[in-house]
Amino acid sequence: MLNRVRSAVAHLVSSGGAPPPRPKSPDLSNAPSAQPAVPPEASKSPPVRAGSGSSAPAKTVEARTSFSRPTFLQLSPGGLRRADDHAGRAVQSPPNTGRRLPWSTGYAEVINAGKSRHNEDQACCEVVYVEGRRSISGVPREPSQGQGLCFYYWGLFDGHAGGGAAEMASRLLHRHIREQLKDLVEILQDPSPPPLCLPSTPGAPGSSDPSHLVGPQSCWSSQKEVTHESLVVGAIENAFQFMDEQMARERHGHQVEGGCCALVVVYLLGKVYVANAGDSRAIIVRNGEVIPMSREFTPETERQRLQLLGFLKPELLGGEFTHLEFPRRIQPKELGQRMLYRDQNMTGWAYKKIELEDLRFPLVCGEGKKARVMATIGVTRGLGDHNLKVCSSTLPIKPFLSCFPEVRVYDLTQYEHCPDDVLVLGTDGLWDVTSDCEVAATVDRVLSAYEPNDPSRYTALAQALVLGARGTPRDRGWRLPNNKLGSGDDISVFVIPLGGPGSYS
């Protein structure tokens, strides 16, 4: 997330402000987990203070509690220092010696070239067990492993304006998903269509009688069919919302600074759910072909949603912004002339006479990576950002940001996958300088150099992708082989093999 928030990043870097302490969740911090999100040793690690900018690693060490890298990297204090070195930009991956990630997932990351003090990307990879909250038949069940559900989970979180939100999301979002799935444990394992209505309390009289639950139809002639798949989608969507609400609640006490894009994969009962809120990206490379599994949410792609909101709720614009889009800033002396504009309902452009309120700054402006909402932020979905204000103003930006992901579903059982078929997740540091097709070419090149049953091939691939996007230091910058600039952003990549889920783990 390079240069995507104008004010806060600069502030954080220049003031040397430490990222916030680790937030606690009253809802979820005590919830059991198959694998602790933060192992005890992480908080015991000697805190380090990394160098900022592209200077040599800093030598000072001060008390810090929350800066961390994903626990599966198993970084020693020295390793943590090296991972935090903007000058060397060493690529980090889980050690070959330790426990492999589920499905032999490959992972690699590299810190930015100095745009923020620490790597603001975070990652999480877990196997999560969901115990049913109760029986839908109304009879309380014995808590036993056999009746629960497992899901596999991968998350990439690209932070901006501080690392707090990304760190919190990487620790807690999968727990929110687990919470949402608790009600569905029995329903998802029952092949019959989900009940439309559930009893309020287990064992309530009559409430488990299906004929009562369905009830007579009023003026609707039929009831909608709701699929199991759409229940999982709804659970993931609501988990994102609860995660965001938790950040809002705890932002004062725990200083959940900044916000983050979130790209999450859930594998459950044969299906892969890819949920994206932000500008990270997921693609499947299958038999050499690219299948997009997400789209990016930016001021350009969400222009009409943003403008509609500004149009319907002009108070959110605070008299400082106009919901109309113009192709460039209007000069006061142009008042009365006619300028091209787009309103919230338009995809084309037309001319309008410039009036006084058109001189306000447009809610959405700029193009490509420079596009901004309220001249401030370059992504329009994600978690956090509850404190984000317009530069030199008290106007909050959060109302224009959405925490809801778009969820795409891929049925793993519909296609026989080979070991070279992979799902690649990357933060925008990867995609800013690498096209989908280039990733597919790297998949082919790297995987064909390894035996199909060598589980280390996916980490090698993730490393190759990160290195290919970072480049090498040359001519006062990080450069790609074609001499173009590499990505100076944090870069994080998961490579999830689709060819044999579970067979490597």
Added chain:
Amino acid sequence: MLNRVRSAVAHLVSSGGAPPPRPKSPDLSNAPSAQPAVPPEASKSPPVRAGSGSSAPAKTVEARTSFSRPTFLQLSPGGLRRADDHAGRAVQSPPNTGRRLPWSTGYAEVINAGKSRHNEDQACCEVVYVEGRRSISGVPREPSQGQGLCFYYWGLFDGHAGGGAAEMASRLLHRHIREQLKDLVEILQDPSPPPLCLPSTPGAPGSSDPSHLVGPQSCWSSQKEVTHESLVVGAIENAFQFMDEQMARERHGHQVEGGCCALVVVYLLGKVYVANAGDSRAIIVRNGEVIPMSREFTPETERQRLQLLGFLKPELLGGEFTHLEFPRRIQPKELGQRMLYRDQNMTGWAYKKIELEDLRFPLVCGEGKKARVMATIGVTRGLGDHNLKVCSSTLPIKPFLSCFPEVRVYDLTQYEHCPDDVLVLGTDGLWDVTSDCEVAATVDRVLSAYEPNDPSRYTALAQALVLGARGTPRDRGWRLPNNKLGSGDDISVFVIPLGGPGSYS
């Protein structure tokens, strides 16, 4: 538009209320047109009163001024009566003897099987000349044909709850498009990028100086590139809005009853612009393959837009509706239980505890052709409907309807078309019973039976499509060869050949 508005249609049919007199447009009624939208003889035609339902043609004749069919059908009074006969449902096409439609366009229509008194579809096909309003250089131009622009225009308007809106749109929408294009005549013919800013008045000092017009950049580092194509899209979008506003202004004086879907094609400078607001559909059949050129706007496809509006502006729900979606109506006795729901941000479903306000009727309910907004209307975009209220209520529905079309652009110059390549426009009467592929098969079957240079083949194709959707009377209904019910709706079809624009006209 069969059964898509619950209350008003029934009222109109049962009360025998006459459609409104022809509305006048203060803005546009005096504007010159290459071909008068309504030839003088139309208003002189002996008015007829057609039979309603599936009974024999009515014999009574009463004074009516506005019921009409497209002028290019050149219907005699007797022909008009036959076109209005619900029992015979004779397919209507332009006569072979008269002037052909531009591009040898094929057209056919048939009245409904009795669901409304008259055929509420309307159609328009015109060649429209646009004279530039002024020179962008600031020097007033001589009005001369050579400096203007021509566009070809086809429109299908599927009325509901009365024929007034469809009739008005068929007479005036292309004039609104012409009005919007007047400013663009010079710009569109100039290969350089459109100016971002125009002088307020022709010849104003300094206003034609491009360096002044562009001006220095403020905090935006670059200005957006706006294409000629996007100006035409913007012109069409705004024309729809002005048409809708004119209907709002004139609805009291001229009784512009009901509303209509609008599907419009503009051919201008090598490109085909397909603008759709409603549930009509356009497809291109090229080399036997189907290219969708529109999508339908219904309570199902626009659920999230509608829910968002109800969520942001709850006053529009009048305390009668909830913006949440439920898979069926909730019973009062289910209060406190947990029901599946979808909120405006969700594509999946989740359970929520039923509260008192969830007992309100959902803003969006039903499925497929039975989906409704506020239990009333089954399309969510179109023109008119300014008087439409929720059944037995004063709550207006118009705020939830959008008059803005989605515009898709097809570049005719990018592909060498053969005489069998066509653009097919149809109201939902066609598409309710005919798939895209079936249309493509009919295109192949009918056109191959005619010489490629026989201009009557496109009308034969339009007739075949309409007949195929209507079926034949059998077993107390109109039935297709497979014995399924044919469409009892009004059916209208344009077939526009792409293989030789202008070569037949």
